[in-house]
Amino acid sequence: MFHRGAPIRFGVRALLVLVAAGMLGGLASAQDETEAVASPRWAIAVHGGAGKWSREMPADQREAVERSLREALAAGQKILAAGGSALDAVETVVAMLEDDPQFNAGRGAVFTHAGTHELDAAIMDGATLRTGAVAGVTTVKNPVRAARLVMERSTHVLLVGAGADEFAVMNGCERVGQAYFFTSRRFRELEEVRAAAGLAPLGTPAYGLPDEQPGETQPVPEGAGGTVGCVALDADGRLAAATSTGGLTGKLPGRVGDAPICGAGTFADGRCAVSCTGQGEQFIRHGIARRVAWLVVERGLAVDEAARQCLEEVLQPGDGGLIAVDRAGRISMRATTVAMPRGAADSSGRFETAIWFDE
Amino acid sequence: MFHRGAPIRFGVRALLVLVAAGMLGGLASAQDETEAVASPRWAIAVHGGAGKWSREMPADQREAVERSLREALAAGQKILAAGGSALDAVETVVAMLEDDPQFNAGRGAVFTHAGTHELDAAIMDGATLRTGAVAGVTTVKNPVRAARLVMERSTHVLLVGAGADEFAVMNGCERVGQAYFFTSRRFRELEEVRAAAGLAPLGTPAYGLPDEQPGETQPVPEGAGGTVGCVALDADGRLAAATSTGGLTGKLPGRVGDAPICGAGTFADGRCAVSCTGQGEQFIRHGIARRVAWLVVERGLAVDEAARQCLEEVLQPGDGGLIAVDRAGRISMRATTVAMPRGAADSSGRFETAIWFDE
Numbered sequence: 001m002f003h004r005g006a007p008i009r010f011g012v013r014a015l016l017v018l019v020a021a022g023m024l025g026g027l028a029s030a031q032d033e034t035e036a037v038a039s040p041r042w043a044i045a046v047h048g049g050a051g052k053w054s055r056e057m058p059a060d061q062r063e064a065v066e067r068s069l070r071e072a073l074a075a076g077q078k079i080l081a082a083g084g085s086a087l088d089a090v091e092t093v094v095a096m097l098e099d100d101p102q103f104n105a106g107r108g109a110v111f112t113h114a115g116t117h118e119l120d121a122a123i124m125d126g127a128t129l130r131t132g133a134v135a136g137v138t139t140v141k142n143p144v145r146a147a148r149l150v151m152e153r154s155t156h157v158l159l160v161g162a163g164a165d166e167f168a169v170m171n172g173c174e175r176v177g178q179a180y181f182f183t184s185r186r187f188r189e190l191e192e193v194r195a196a197a198g199l200a201p202l203g204t205p206a207y208g209l210p211d212e213q214p215g216e217t218q219p220v221p222e223g224a225g226g227t228v229g230c231v232a233l234d235a236d237g238r239l240a241a242a243t244s245t246g247g248l249t250g251k252l253p254g255r256v257g258d259a260p261i262c263g264a265g266t267f268a269d270g271r272c273a274v275s276c277t278g279q280g281e282q283f284i285r286h287g288i289a290r291r292v293a294w295l296v297v298e299r300g301l302a303v304d305e306a307a308r309q310c311l312e313e314v315l316q317p318g319d320g321g322l323i324a325v326d327r328a329g330r331i332s333m334r335a336t337t338v339a340m341p342r343g344a345a346d347s348s349g350r351f352e353t354a355i356w357f358d359e
Numbered sequence: 360m361f362h363r364g365a366p367i368r369f370g371v372r373a374l375l376v377l378v379a380a381g382m383l384g385g386l387a388s389a390q391d392e393t394e395a396v397a398s399p400r401w402a403i404a405v406h407g408g409a410g411k412w413s414r415e416m417p418a419d420q421r422e423a424v425e426r427s428l429r430e431a432l433a434a435g436q437k438i439l440a441a442g443g444s445a446l447d448a449v450e451t452v453v454a455m456l457e458d459d460p461q462f463n464a465g466r467g468a469v470f471t472h473a474g475t476h477e478l479d480a481a482i483m484d485g486a487t488l489r490t491g492a493v494a495g496v497t498t499v500k501n502p503v504r505a506a507r508l509v510m511e512r513s514t515h516v517l518l519v520g521a522g523a524d525e526f527a528v529m530n531g532c533e534r535v536g537q538a539y540f541f542t543s544r545r546f547r548e549l550e551e552v553r554a555a556a557g558l559a560p561l562g563t564p565a566y567g568l569p570d571e572q573p574g575e576t577q578p579v580p581e582g583a584g585g586t587v588g589c590v591a592l593d594a595d596g597r598l599a600a601a602t603s604t605g606g607l608t609g610k611l612p613g614r615v616g617d618a619p620i621c622g623a624g625t626f627a628d629g630r631c632a633v634s635c636t637g638q639g640e641q642f643i644r645h646g647i648a649r650r651v652a653w654l655v656v657e658r659g660l661a662v663d664e665a666a667r668q669c670l671e672e673v674l675q676p677g678d679g680g681l682i683a684v685d686r687a688g689r690i691s692m693r694a695t696t697v698a699m700p701r702g703a704a705d706s707s708g709r710f711e712t713a714i715w716f717d718e
Contacts, residue, residue, distance in 0.1 A: 118522075129644050135615075136519050156614045157640045160495050161520030163477075163613015254522020255515045256494075263622055263646040281516045285488050287622040290646050298657050 048341030049226015109246025126239030126268030229275025263290035278320010407700035408585015468605025485598030485627030588634025617642035622649035637679010
């Protein structure tokens with residue numbers, strides 16, 4: 001359409017039409033189609049939370065985190081390689097990491113200020129824009145499964161607190177006691193946060209110190225695990241995202257972060273799927289997950305450049321990170337923290353995990 | 360810069376620079392500055408919910424709704440005319456409508472499926488992007504005041520459920536029993552919704568039928584009142600938005616709509632402030648409040664055209680409406696329902712209220 005360097009002659013009206021066409025995605029789709037020739041059929045990425053974990057971490061701890069990421073990634077890969085949906089892949093991967101006490105989601109979730117666990121999760125189907133989320137649940141073993149049920153079996157998109165717990169159980173989610181989520185590592189972190197704020201130690205969680213816990217029958221590695229999330233593109237071209245978290249250590253009871261907020265910590269549409277991790281309040285304020293998707297559509301940016309702009313130009317240094325995948329299977333995994341356990345796989349044979357950046 | 364109709368001669372590189380400049384707001388700011396000469400010093404708009412109220416409504420009911428809007432608008436006007444902040448104006452206006460049993464916010468809130476009241480509210484300061492919200496509170500007389508306290512006295516932006524109630528009371532919010540929110544009109548609506556779903560009548564709210572209620576000492580007019588919201592520009596050029604609601608009649612306990620979600624039902628930045636009303640799930644999915652603001656920045660649209668595109672091209676017909684004001688004091692008040700009680704005032708002497716469209 002254009003010949004580089006040749007002068008073009010349009011009236012203002014024609015120029016505006018071109019500008020509008022570019023904004024509406026015309027230029028961006030042309031770009032996508034050009035690169036789609038070499039695109040993978042499916043792609044998936046996973047994260048285990050942005051954080052400040054030291055590179056001095058013992059090898060066995062590092063290996064335990066990477067092994068969990070590889071296992072979760074492999075489960076998602078299996079679903080996608082068999083023609084399964086992006087939605088099933090992200091739910092499965094996130095549920096596996098919720099069950100893993102190394103991560104701050106499901107079992108192993110951090111403690112609120114009051115010594116309890118309150119869990120948030122969301123899932124979104126980019127093909128239909130359907131989405132479901134739960135926040136502040138206290139008895140749901142796998143919050144991401146509850147989020148999917150909210151999406152599929154209610155007319156709502158976000159349920160919180162006791163109503164969300166009740167909905168989840170009535171719809172077949174496995175129910176657990178608060179002690180199920182206990183790990184001594186997270187309780188120690190709470191006591192440290194309380195001490196730093198000049199508060200007396202709690203001594204025990206609000207539900208008492210569990211005698212024996214699934215998460216404690218084997219010592220939980222002091223690894224690099226935070227919020228978890230997954231994004232995927234399936235072979236039918238559908239995108240999906242899911243995120244699950246216990247939130248911030250020492251948060252006020254009732255505090256909801258970005259993970260369960262559509263467009264803040266979790267978002268998927270027809271072009272892009274995004275899952276975020278970090279200072280949730282910042283991700284909510286700036287609507288980061290949706291912003292990545294909008295930059296792809298509105299400015300025709302590659303998904304990795306959109307992610308970079310959000311993390312480096314909109315958020316503050318150290319606020320966190322995100323993973324994203326676009327409809328051509330291009331994956332972005334970035335953070336402005338030193339580390340973000342993460343992994344990526346696609347139909348071209350890519351399969352990799354990492355924890356720190358610039359290694 | 361351009362002469363209409365004259366041919367322009369640029370290389371592709373120069374064209375792209377121009378396009379980028381336009382997208383980054385260069386063209387839009389020039390436009391704002393041109394029009395700012397005649398701009399009002401301050402401006403404010405209020406809504407009382409998008410809905411399907413019949414034009415056959417008796418004159419006294421219609422008048423009762425418009426009188427409430429005028430009183431709230433006048434209170435906001437007074438703050439802004441005296442040089443007060445947009446933030447104070449929107450909080451005051453929304454709190455007045457929360458106290459008014461005609462509207463579905465605070466006193467007069469609708470009932471959940473279980474015969475209880477669960478209230479949501481948010482406030483946002485466009486100048487700083489600070490924001491606070493509460494959802495699912497059950498004992499806070501004025502949820503919008505609790506939202507402002509979350510913004511100002513916590514490091515969080517969203518508190519839900521019992522934790523939000525506790526935070527509000529500890530920070531000085533007036534506490535009330537659930538029966539404070541009772542109106543027979545809303546309870547009748549719940550019984551109708553339950554009957555339509557084939558469910559047995561509840562007979563009484565979960566807290567029993569109140570003997571005597573502030574909202575019932577004078578019969579509550581069966582007027583056109585729903586969710587409430589306010590947007591304002593103050594004389595210092597700061598924008599703010601606030602929204603408060605009881606949600607949907609017959610909602611699942613724990614359901615959170617768009618009102619307390621930053622970027623869904625409530626948003627303000629340096630360019631634009633927005634408060635929405637309608638099918639909350641749709642406004643969350645599409646991030647409508649933030650989308651209006653983004654269309655203003657990214658496409659250089661006038662705020663009213665941005666609102667029109669969101670309501671008519673993104674949402675479905677009948678999904679709801681919104682009010683918005685930009686930094687030049689231009690106000691948009693639109694809905695795809697037949698009615699949205701609303702009002703607008705500014706420093707040029709404008710002061711108007713209306714309920715239906717196309718009257």
